[in-house]
Amino acid sequence: xxxxxxxxxxxxxxxxxxxxxxxxxxxxxxxxxxxxxxxxxxxxxxxxxxxxxxxxxxxxxxxxxxxxxxxxxxxxxxxxxxxxxxxxxxxxxxxxxxxxxxxxxxxxxxxxxxxxxxxxxxxxxxxxxxxxxxxxxxxxxxxxxxxxxxxxxxxxxxxxxxxxxxxxxxxxxxxxxxxxx
Amino acid sequence: xxxxxxxxxxxxxxxxxxxxxxxxxxxxxxxxxxxxxxxxxxxxxxxxxxxxxxxxxxxxxxxxxxxxxxxxxxxxxxxxxxxxxxxxxxxxxxxxxxxxxxxxxxxxxxxxxxxxxxxxxxxxxxxxxxxxxxxxxxxxxxxxxxxxxxxxxxxxxxxxxxxxxxxxxxxxxxxxxxxxxxxxxxxxxxxxxxxxxxxxxxxxxxxxxxxxxxxxxxxxxxxxxxxxxxxxxxxxxxxxxxxxxxxxxxxxxxxxxxxxxxxxxxxxxxxxxxxxxxxxxxxxxxxxxxxxxxxxxxxxxxxxxxxxxxxxxxxxxxxxxxxxxxxxxxxxxxxxxxxxxxxxxxxxxxxxxxxxxxxxxxxxxxxxxxxxxxxxxxxxxxxxxxxxxxxxxxxxxxxxxxxxxxxxxxxxxxxxxxxxxxxxxxxxxxxxxxxxxxxxxxxxxxxxxxxxxxxxxxxxxxxxxxxxxxxxxxxxxxxxxxxxxxxxxxxxxxxxxxxxxxxxxxxxxx
Numbered sequence: 001x002x003x004x005x006x007x008x009x010x011x012x013x014x015x016x017x018x019x020x021x022x023x024x025x026x027x028x029x030x031x032x033x034x035x036x037x038x039x040x041x042x043x044x045x046x047x048x049x050x051x052x053x054x055x056x057x058x059x060x061x062x063x064x065x066x067x068x069x070x071x072x073x074x075x076x077x078x079x080x081x082x083x084x085x086x087x088x089x090x091x092x093x094x095x096x097x098x099x100x101x102x103x104x105x106x107x108x109x110x111x112x113x114x115x116x117x118x119x120x121x122x123x124x125x126x127x128x129x130x131x132x133x134x135x136x137x138x139x140x141x142x143x144x145x146x147x148x149x150x151x152x153x154x155x156x157x158x159x160x161x162x163x164x165x166x167x168x169x170x171x172x173x174x175x176x177x178x179x180x181x
Numbered sequence: 182x183x184x185x186x187x188x189x190x191x192x193x194x195x196x197x198x199x200x201x202x203x204x205x206x207x208x209x210x211x212x213x214x215x216x217x218x219x220x221x222x223x224x225x226x227x228x229x230x231x232x233x234x235x236x237x238x239x240x241x242x243x244x245x246x247x248x249x250x251x252x253x254x255x256x257x258x259x260x261x262x263x264x265x266x267x268x269x270x271x272x273x274x275x276x277x278x279x280x281x282x283x284x285x286x287x288x289x290x291x292x293x294x295x296x297x298x299x300x301x302x303x304x305x306x307x308x309x310x311x312x313x314x315x316x317x318x319x320x321x322x323x324x325x326x327x328x329x330x331x332x333x334x335x336x337x338x339x340x341x342x343x344x345x346x347x348x349x350x351x352x353x354x355x356x357x358x359x360x361x362x363x364x365x366x367x368x369x370x371x372x373x374x375x376x377x378x379x380x381x382x383x384x385x386x387x388x389x390x391x392x393x394x395x396x397x398x399x400x401x402x403x404x405x406x407x408x409x410x411x412x413x414x415x416x417x418x419x420x421x422x423x424x425x426x427x428x429x430x431x432x433x434x435x436x437x438x439x440x441x442x443x444x445x446x447x448x449x450x451x452x453x454x455x456x457x458x459x460x461x462x463x464x465x466x467x468x469x470x471x472x473x474x475x476x477x478x479x480x481x482x483x484x485x486x487x488x489x490x491x492x493x494x495x496x497x498x499x500x501x502x503x504x505x506x507x508x509x510x511x512x513x514x515x516x517x518x519x520x521x522x523x524x525x526x527x528x529x530x531x532x533x534x535x536x537x538x539x540x541x542x543x544x545x546x547x548x549x550x551x552x553x554x555x556x557x558x559x560x561x562x563x564x565x566x567x568x569x570x571x572x573x574x575x576x577x578x579x580x581x582x583x584x585x586x587x588x589x590x591x592x593x594x595x596x597x598x599x600x601x602x603x604x605x606x607x608x609x610x611x612x613x614x615x616x617x618x619x620x621x622x623x624x625x626x627x628x629x630x631x632x633x634x635x636x637x638x639x640x641x642x643x644x645x646x647x648x649x650x651x652x653x654x655x656x657x658x659x660x661x662x663x664x665x666x667x668x669x670x671x672x673x674x675x676x677x678x679x680x681x682x683x684x685x686x687x688x689x690x691x
Contacts, residue, residue, distance in 0.1 A: 033249070040247045040248065043247075043315065043316055081316070082316075151249070152250070168244075170240075170243070170244045171244055171248075173241075173245075173253055174244045174245050174247075174248045174250040174253045
């Protein structure tokens with residue numbers, strides 16, 4: 001009996017330390033999962049040093065065409081850090097410059113215009129994440145794929161290399177598919 | 182010999198047992214220390230190993246947890262199949278839900294909820310929970326359950342320890358058997374020598390000193406003791422020989438004494454026999470002579486009387502007087518012969534002892550004397566109740582003689598007095614006859630009882646001188662003793678005993 005109480009108390013303590021989404025909702029929604037993934041990708045990707053000009057440059061995630069995700073992401077990222085930098089979230093409008101972003105999530109509505117969007121960020125080390133159902137679009141590095149009620153993703157390694165990004169093998173290990181080209 | 186060998190074997194066994202016990206103790210302690218160290222090291226390293234494994238799993242599975250990819254996590258876990266010690270492995274997500282699991286065996290149960298971090302030993306299993314952290318956040322928990330081989334190792338070590346202990350004991354036994362000869366051989370030499378000395382009684386034997394340790398000192402001490410014993414034994418033997426010689430001499434002297442005694446006794450017996458023979462000859466001669474003398478004497482007396490009666494007128498006065506003298510002499514001679522015959526009879530007749538009233542005998546003797554000389558007035562006192570075990574005829578003769586003596590020697594006393602009594606000292610009676618007559622000089626007391634010995638002149642007190650000799654012979658025949666106490670002119674007392682008891686005989690010899 002004492003062992004059970006101890007175990008429950010321990011578990012309760014563990015739960016208090018969890019992020020709010022985990023506490024409040026047992027079954028995470030698609031938006032929540034995407035927001036969490038976007039935040040978590042940062043830890044498994046290395047950016048070149050010029051991506052962070054100043055020591056206090058925040059880790060900035062830009063969200064285009066997915067306001068729900070952006071809002072969710074703001075909640076998730078609040079008070080958190082990636083690579084020791086505070087995480088900031090930017091809601092992007094069409095045509096807004098991409099400078100200062102480390103991660104760009106392009107929602108389904110804007111996916112068709114991806115090449116146009118990325119044109120202004122040719123030399124920028126930018127982790128482009130898309131949410132396209134029929135495979136990795138050109139220019140995208142990570143693409144969300146729903147598989148059996150779960151969110152999975154494909155990774156285009158060559159594109160990442162072109163972007164001067166080094167993606168951790170551990171992230172590649174959990175990818176659904178790793179596309180060389 | 183057997184006792185010595187046993188004692189030696191015992192020392193040998195004790196030494197070997199000591200060595201074996203020491204070896205066993207040392208080996209056991211060493212094995213115990215090694216096993217304890219090894220098991221502790223095993224536990225520490227195994228826990229560290231499993232912890233590392235869990236850490237690694239956590240690291241590898243962190244992305245899977247982060248991106249909710251249970252397949253990847255399971256793949257990671259399945260790599261553990263190359264570690265056969267792992268019995269179960271699982272990953273729980275941040276909410277404590279089982280995320281991925283693996284077990285080489287089917288139907289393995291997994292805990293419903295993860296526990297706090299740390300390792301726990303459960304029998305032969307080690308259970309470990311390890312938190313998976315990512316960027317300071319708890320991503321989940323790794324659960325690992327592995328085989329914990331501590332007891333297997335312990336049993337293995339016990340087996341190895343037993344074999345090692347056996348082998349070391351065997352080695353110690355063989356070694357100590359060889360080595361302890363250095364101790365037991367000198368001891369055995371001493372013990373064997375001790376046995377040899379005891380058996381052969383040769384104290385000149387010596388133990389060879391084989392070492393310069395305590396046993397060497399023992400050998401020295403033993404040799405010194407042998408020398409001392411040898412010396413003492415020699416002295417003892419010399420003393421013994423001296424003693425034996427003395428004993429032999431004493432024995433020979435005793436033999437000589439015995440031989441001389443026997444010789445003496447033989448000679449005494451011979452001489453006694455000779456004396457007895459001579460005595461008997463003499464007595465029979467005396468008896469024959471006395472008896473044969475009576476006939477002629479009676480003729481002389483008878484014819485002298487006839488001459489005086491029938492031819493008195495023809496005889497001159499001188500002739501008559503001479504005849505009177507002849508008659509008196511023949512009568513005295515007749516009395517002498519009578520007394521001699523009595524003395525002779527006393528010696529020859531057989532002794533018949535009866536209970537006798539001595540007082541009565543004494544009164545009869547006195548009455549006879551008074552009848553013979555009625556003119557004399559003598560105060561006679563006879564004690565009453567005197568008894569004796571004696572021959573009545575002989576005792577009467579003795580008493581008559583003694584009382585007659587007293588009667589005779591009180592003839593010239595103013596108020597004559599005679600007392601006949603008895604002194605009793607226990608069983609012994611000493612009878613006495615006392616008078617207040619002429620007495621005698623004690624200087625001649627030794628002549629008193631000889632035949633024909635007279636202390637007074639015939640004309641003063643007539644007598645044959647045979648009476649006391651007769652009394653003495655009677656008393657001696659009864660085994661008694663007679664002696665006298667007197668003084669010149671102051672009376673005499675004659676004492677005699679009849680009992681042949683030891684006291685009397687001793688007094689007689691003294």
